[in-house]
Structure formats: C-alpha cells, structure tokens
Amino acid sequence: MAEMIDKKQAQGCADCKEELDVSEALPLIDQIIGSFKTTKGALIPILQQTQNLLGYLPEEALLHISRELDTPYSEVTGVVTFYSFFSTVPRGKHVIRVCLGTACYVRGGKQVLDALVRDLNIGVGETTEDRFFSLEVGRCFGACSLAPVVMIDETVHQRIRPDKVHELLAQYRDQDQEEGAHA
C-alpha cells in the first residue's frame, strides 16, 4: 500500500488523492517530517509535500504537523493561509492559478480571472461540481514577460486573453475524454 502511494505521490496523480484518507496518511506525513528532522525552518517544504500527498491540507493533517514539529498551531495556519499555493479544501483534478501579480494585473489578469469565473461558474478558491477544475489566484509565477499568465497544474499558459479562456479549458476536457476512452 505504502509503495503504491509513494509512486502516486511522485506522479502527483489527482485521482489517488481522493482515495487517501487523512488518518491513513498520518504515517506518511511522519515520513515527510522525518526526512526534514535536521532541517531548520522546514515547515513550508513539509506542508508542500503533505499537500502533494493529499491534494490539499486538511485540518487533521495541520494539527498533526503542529504537534510533531512543536510549532504553534496558529503559526502553522498563518503560513498556510499566507501562501496562495496552499489549500485547505479538497481540489479538483486540475488546479487553475491565475496570476494577479503586478505585471499580469496591469496586462489584464483580472479580466482573465473574471472570464474563468464566468466560464466555470465558480468563485476563487472553489471547485467545480464534477471536481474537474479548481480556481485559485497566484501572486507572480516569475513569468512576467509572458503576462498575463495562467498556470494549470504545472503548465504555464502565456498571454491569455479573456476570449481564449473557454478554448483553453476545452483542451483539458477533451484530453480527459480521450484518456477515458483509452482506459
């Protein structure tokens, strides 16, 4: 079981995230914490890897991390709520992050976000009913020359215009259907 999850963790597969119960994952979170035993200030990488494992950061996992690291719970959640990368709610198969950093903002990032909100019919921080897309806002991905950018999972999409948003989402939907057909 552990081996299987490790493999899935490495792939960052979204499907498995739903299968893994938090209490089942605690020994795996302990493994992550253990791998940072000698590192000072390891809270952020531990949170990142835990989110990779579970797809999001449920409260039970955060309480566990707080206890194990002997770090105040308010500090742990302070870090989690500060970085838009972290999510405390389950997310969809694909995570869309719209950059609203300064460069993207002035080049129309906000309009791109509005278009996505309309198209997906969800707000920022929410997930579509079919759990296919989650919509989030980011603060600079370091790709300012390509502004405005939208990141979907690990892929950066450059110079997105509001009227191209539907097309972009369709690629992911089609791809999924194809995969479904092969399976």
Next chain:
Amino acid sequence: MSKQMINMTINGKQIETAKDSTVFQAAQKAGIKIPTLCYLEGKSPMAACRVCVVEIEKVRALAASCSTPVFDGMVVHTNNKRVRDARKIVVELLLSEHEGNCQICDRSDDCELKQLAHDLGIRDISFDGEKTASYEDISTVSLVRDAGKCIKCRRCITACNETQGVGALFPQYRGFETRIGPAFTHQLDAVACVQCGQCAAVCPVGAITERSHIEQVVEALEDPSKTVVVQTAPAIRAALGEAFGMPPGTLVTGKMVSALRQLGFDGIFDTNFTADLTILEEGSELLMRLHAALKEKRDDVALPQYTSCSPGWIQYMEYYFPEIIPNISSCKSPQQMFGALAKTYYAAQKKVDPKDMVVVSIMPCTAKKFEAKRPEMFSSGYQDVDYVLTTRELGSLIKMHGIDFSSLENSEMDSPLGLSSGAADIFANSGGVMEAALRTVYALTTGRNLPTKNLHVKEVSGLKGIKMASVTLTDVVDAWDFLEGVEVKVAVAHGLENASTLVKYSQEHPGELHFIEIMTCPGGCIGGGGQPRFTTDDVRRARIAAIYKEDEGKTIRQSHENPAITEIYERFLEKPLSERSHKLLHTHYHMKEKVHLKEDA
C-alpha cells in the same frame, strides 16, 4: 574611539553610538524621540507600522529607523517636513482602516494611535478606504479582542511568541485580509492561550483588552442584600497611582484603601494576608518533600517543587509540561485562598450566609479572571472569588465614581484578613515568593533570621530572566536535623519563555534544584497584563523598588510572624497542611492538549 563605536549625526547633534545599534536605538539613547506603534524594547524589530521612518542623507528612500543599522558618518533627520509628511500619510492610512469608536473605546485615555494622530496634527483623513469589520471575540473568560480596532502592528504576536513562548496569536491570511489572531481566525479558546494578557499590555490601541467586571461589581455594591468584600493584590499598590498620572513606583496603599471604602465595600482586605498563608502552606509542603527525600530516602519524591501562585503559569504548565504536575505545589494562589476563607471563616465570624457574600479581587492580572472560574475554585460551596478587576479597571471604577484619588487621605485595611507581613508584599516582584519562602523556611528550621542584608535574597531579585541562588542550613533545630548542612538550591524565572528554559534545565539536571518560582509576566505581578499601560523595564524597576520599600517599612517582615496567621491556625485551620487546609487552600491540576481544536461558531 573604540572599535565597536561609530560617529553619526541625528538632527544636527553629533553622537557616538554602538556599531550594532539601530537608528531608533541610537536616537533613543541620545534623547531624541522617534514615534512608533510596533517597536518593543529588547525584541527584534517588526518594522510593521512604518511610523518610525527617518531621512538618511545620501539614501534615496526614507527608512524605518527601528530596523536600519547605523553606520559611521550617517546623517539622520528624524523630524523634518519630508519625514513628518510621510509619517502623516502612514498614520492616515492606519486611521482609514481603523474602526476605532474612539469616543467609547476602552483606550480613549491612553490610545497610542489617537495620541500620535493628535501629535502629528492630523485633522482630516485623506483616504476613504475599506475598514476591517468589527468583530468581538469574547470566547475566553479574561480577554476581549476586536479585529476592527487592530492595526496589525504585531506587538501582541511578539509578546505571545517571544516573551511567553505560547504562540496563540499569529497573522492569518494576507494583505488587507490579514487578521491577527488564533489559527484560521478561530476564537481564542480554540488554541492554547493562557490568558496572561501580555498581548493586552502591549497593544497600542483598543484591539485587545480585559473582559470587564466593572458592571457586575457596581451591581453588587448597589445590592443591600449582599456583603461585598474586596481583596487587593500586592502589586496594585505600586501601580494604581499611574492610572491617576502619578509617576511609576508611587506607593498608594493608603489612598487605595480610602477609595475602596468610598466605593462602598463592606470589608477591605489584603491578598497579602493569604500570601503569608501561602508561605506557611507552601513552605511546609517543601519541607515535607525534603523530609521524604532526605530523611526517608525515598526516591519517588517530586522535586524541585514549583510555585503555583501565577495562573498563567499554571495553565501553561498544564498545556506544555503536564509531566511536572506532581512537582507543582498543591497550594492555591493567594487570591483563591482568600476567596475560600472569606466565604467560610470570615462569613461565619460575621454571621453572613456565604451565598450573600460577594468576593471581589483587585489583581494586576487578566488570568486571575480565568482562575476564579476554574471548577476547582468552589471550595466554599460557591464560587470563592466572584469578580476580578484589573488595576486598570479599579482606576476606571474610581474615576467613574468621581473620586479625586490624589487628594484622598491614607487609611488602613480592615482586620482580620487585612493584616500582613512585608514578606507578602514582595510576592508582587519576580523572586519575591522565593525570598519570602526562604525567610520563613530558614527561620523555622534554624531558629534564626535569614542572615542576609535586610532579609533580602539579592540573587533572585531584579529583571534577569532566570535567577539562581542557594542557602546552606546550619545549626538547625532538632526537629529538622536531617537538613543540617544541606544547601537548598533555588531558581526563579519570569516570562513563560524563560520558564520553559528553566523547566527544561531542571529536567536535564535532576536532583540539582529544590524549589523553583515561576511568574508568568516579565518582572512578576508588577508587570502583569492588567497593570496600567505602558509597562517598560524602567516602569518595572520603579514598581519593584516601591514594593521592596513597602516591605522594608513594615515591622513584621516574615510570614510566620504575622499574628493574624497564628490566629487563623489556632481558631480555624489547626496547622499547615491540615485536613481543613487541604479542603480550602489546596488544589489539583489537569493535563491539557496544547494543539487542539475546539469547534466554534
């Protein structure tokens, strides 16, 4: 010029200053005041409020002086027009977000933001910004937090994390959405807050303060069917004057008693009385533990013994070090001993039904409000202490009643619960309980007075975070022969971060220490979370000196020599650690989960 010093100019004044200081510290040393809303002495700079900006010649942008290091040849202007204009904008921006309700705010008399806006001559707020919604967190017994008033200076975070090592408060979320508070902006009772109120003591505005009991006390005083008695903690007499503009360290014991009499209390007593009683009970407990360890040679004796007067420390210990519960003295705090005796011993003397008696405490502390409500604190059959007012609240109550405090005559506390020794006064200072205990333990075991100057134990006094001392017992009386030649080793810590360091030290050095005093707040109770604002180290030193003066001015300076204590043992309690003492004066503790989640609305 020494290697460690540099020369610089501030506002045209040539000064020499340490190389590792900041511009803010250099200016402060040179007597030049730079305003700030986030700086806390001795703590790492937050640079959050931006009010302390200064102009540095040859540097383009204005710099936050609290976090800018000095350099040789630096030329600084702290108050030219450019600086003042920038400062005004900063303060106007803060005001534009601040839901102050200044006319009716608890801090309307000493709000640092309001004062600064006034000093800068701000008559108009140029920005019409969104405000953070006002939301009051009254989930704990002791504290109220209002997010709408918070200016996000983060002083409370420094106090909670650095001074106290608790970490209940931290910034949550980001940007305008930032809220200073417990995890996920849950309420305060969802995290391991010990309700010490050091956050409230450093807050520059009215965002964190104590939960007031003024209204309930006024109701009780107006009710003819109630006998309302009051006890005043030792630390009040050295600080209450500050609420009326007197300099820190002014002793106002007599005026305070007169004011309480004018307010209509039926009995005006002293927590000092039960501080003396604590020494008898806690000292006996220590001697019993030493007897078991040294005479009976038992290896299961919980030593060192820790003091239990400070309710913030008790909660902290229950959360963070539950393994030392057996080491904590089972004595209740003086406040709770007083409540239990008032509603039993004193009520019987006065032929008052304890259900008609109301016990009010005046405390330098917010956590005492919590302590009074602990389920263990109902040993009279009723809640032993009904209401707790902080020093600040007593100040307000006196002002509310139109009493001209400074012109009051001195008067004396009532008997029998108002009589105390000088040893009880010093409970207010860090190291005081230890000194009081050593005076009595030494006298009881050797038949002689503690052979130190003025009966003081200098090593455990003052503001050093962790203090240690030892006393060797020689020529002991027969009953304590097993203590002959024993070097009693003691330690004292104040501030919970220091307490944590000392507990860990003691755990790593088993058998070394015999008795440890812990006070939650820096400086001890004189620096409590309920004292008049603003408590700096200079203020702490002034209050500490006043308390030692009060002690030295008394003829009886050792707890066991207090005749009222002798009397209460003869007439009521029999002897220290008697069955009745255990029922009324002692308590027990519970392990608590420090990382927990309480479901809240």
